[in-house]
Amino acid sequence: MRVVAVRAGGETFALPVQAVGPVVRVERVTRTPLAGEDFLGLTNTRGRVLALIDLRKRLDPAGPGVSLPTLAVCIDAETESYALAVEEVGDVHDLSPDQQIDVPAHAGPLRAGLTSRMFRLPSGLLPVLDVARLIEPAQRRASDAASPAIPNGDPP
């Protein structure tokens, strides 16, 4: 699979190429009270209003958020316009299935819920993020993760 590498909070993550759109520079956002801490706000790029998710805050709710100006990767989840605020956008990688490893069982529940696959590269481990889950409200995901002990019958 082809992925784009992005950096947030000093870590490198990958996003599936087919899920991402253009990269934009965001200088100004309109705050959206009540929307959650990972919801950075709304911004206008060429007449299109983008909802910005702060990837750093999304992955680490207790940590600091991104500061403006920032880069953002557009993601077109079912035509609604979202973008992920990231610190850096890196290269496109071609990942082959034999590089894939299991998502570590001891990964934090929040991180595990947001990671769809994991790859081992010469440069290190590269988690591929689940774009659709990233844009869901953080609170709800957190409550899902709060009861990991109960098996929910998901296929292995």
Next chain:
Amino acid sequence: MDELLKEFLVETGEHVDAVASELVRFERDPADMRAIANVYRLVHSIKGTCGFLDLPRLEALTHAVEALISRLREGMPASRRDVSLILNAVDRVKAILAGIEATAAEPPGDDSALIAELVRRASGVELRKPDSDLWDGGASAEASQAPSVAGLPERRSDTVRVSVGTLESMISLVSELVLTRNQLVDGARGLENEALSASLQRLSAVTQDLQHGVMKARMQPISRLFASVPRMVRDLCDELGKRAEVTMSGGDTELDRQLIAVVRDPITHIIRNALDHGLERPAQRRVAGKDEMGRIDIRAFHDAGHIAIEISDDGRGVDPAAIRQRVAGAGLAREAEIACLSDEEVLSYIFAPGFSTVFKVTNLSGRGIGLDVVRENIEAVGGTVSCSTKVGAGSRFVLRIPLTLAIAPCLVVAAGGETFALPQDSIVEVHEIGPDPGVELTRAQDATMLTTPRGVMPALDLRRALQLEPASGALHAIVLRVSGAEFALLVEEVAEVMETVVKPIPARLQQLGVYSGNTLLGDGRVMLILDAAGLAAKLGIRRSEGFRPLEAAPKAAGTGRQHVVLFRQGPGPMKVAPASAIAAIETLRPERIERFETGAMLRSAQGLVPLVGPGGTPLRDGFAAGAPVLIVGSDRSHMGVVADDVVDVIEDPLDLAPSGTGGDLVGAGLVGVEAVEAPDLGAWLSRVCGARVEAPRGGPARVHLIDDDPFFRDLLRTILRAAGYDVTSHESADSLCGGGPPPVAVLVDCGLPELDGRAFTARLRSFWPDHHVAVIALGAHASGAARRFAEASGMEAAAGKFDRAGLLATLARAAGLAFSMGEAA
């Protein structure tokens, strides 16, 4: 050709092409179950329509194709032959479609061999000796009966179906273009570059046209809604044993596509109601001397930036006495209250929740929704519904709906350092806490309540509701009305009123229930639009609770109208000027231009008049021969406004919003869907001619305005000036003193601190004892507190601050009264 058949051809043509491409995708990747499911769905829908339209040949063919595809969908491995066979059948379908398009009937032909082959494959019987002709799509005898597909001309159609998403994204691009244009125009102001201003002008015109075109693309004729009405009326008549004839007009009136869906149920319900409760049985009608055949008349038409849909019947009408009884019986109001209400006010109770259940005589109209839901649905999109009736003669329901949901006037408010837009249609009034008399916040039972002259209501602090840190100590209370319930929203600042292009917000924000959309500001920033109903829900106010009858009677169309001239001049929106200010429209002829040091002047019937261009700047050069010149002014001084084009003269209520930019604008508004701005021609004239406009007979009608709230003072002054009045505004009643020319009217806020209405009126009359000065009390609404205040104080009339048209109409009536009485004296 039949409209239905035409639509079928367009649609099926698209489907058939989609089948082919999906099938090819499936062949390439047999695991792609979505592709085959799509193919199945498409073929199935073609088959369904064929049956409906009586196209047996197509139906038989698609039925066989469907059978085979259904097998593939179930997991039968697809061979190349199967796919070729289906593609072959698709070509046959195309050929038949071409035949239908040419002759409006199915072309003769025999598909039995092809069908047999499809069925054979579908039943899973392997053919030992396949008929290669069918698979290769070669020149079999059968295939040659139909015209060859390759030789067919491409099907042409004069419509293209565009996805709603594409349209929406075009709208956002256009609004961005409008913003960019405005920035350019701002930036170029003051630069005297003719080439640039010419391009800007062109850009401006093109942008305007584009905006217009895109908005129009969202529009659909209301006939889409009307189409099902005759059948419904017929069925209901059978059910009820009544006879009715329905007439419809204005089906070509266009409405935003979103709104068509919104008004469908309310209209259906009102028609059901009319049939069920309005129209009498044939025998009763005969006794009443009416035609046995009842009449239901449905009209749609444009009405001052709205679409009006009128549904009237010639039935028995609604008896106010019966409503009074029912209102009391259902406990909706106390009998003493009901006794005080006028018939009109009583009638509005039919829209009250809990009323329809009383009305529910049969199963029919009670099915699902009542008139209260009709009112809610219509009010939710910023529309109104009203009813008028005459006992024995029938009833008429009028729905007024905004042309589009995409543009809404909003009030910009600030709280906790953030700004938000609040849709104006739910705003009743605005108070400043502290200075405004009779307005105070109290806490009772741990709940914040706002006390105003209107009464006590729950108050919601926006900063609290949105978890924002207070940014300033000042507080304004905005009284909102949602589905009949009033509550106050506390904000820090109230800025301006602006037209917003409403864009949808992502689902994650919508779920919060406090935002309804977002809009782009002139500088490209995004602003959130608050959802008044959602905020009300935060307070526990549900829709439909606490219904109160409408305070303001529905206005008759035609009040507050004036003739205005629409013209284009330079970049920016179309300009508008009251026709009363324009003495003549002349054509610019170079030989009649005289050049002076101060600028060029035109020899006109009004003498030499100075010529001005965009922004009222004196013109010296660069005249386009033949351009229209609006001669503006009074008998003493005139100027010639050189326009690019005079677009139209229309009769329209000039509802101007105060312009945020100030400058030489009286305001901006909408004529239909087009944004217009009204230049301050008076200011231009005084600059060019060095004097203020003076109309004949001692100047324009003079009015005094007394309001202690600067927001309303500015708002009302702008409205009144836009309507041609000479306005002097005062902060308090005491600062108005006698002397000077007599005004035609004095408008006074009935909520002024320590205002003794009776004494004030008497004092006013003593200022100009020889003239009749109309005194008008201003309140949130024309009725209610303001009317009582006016009556108690001996004032002529009451008017609502938020009701511009009503205010202007009341004022004009009062001013007209003053003139005629003055002449008589």
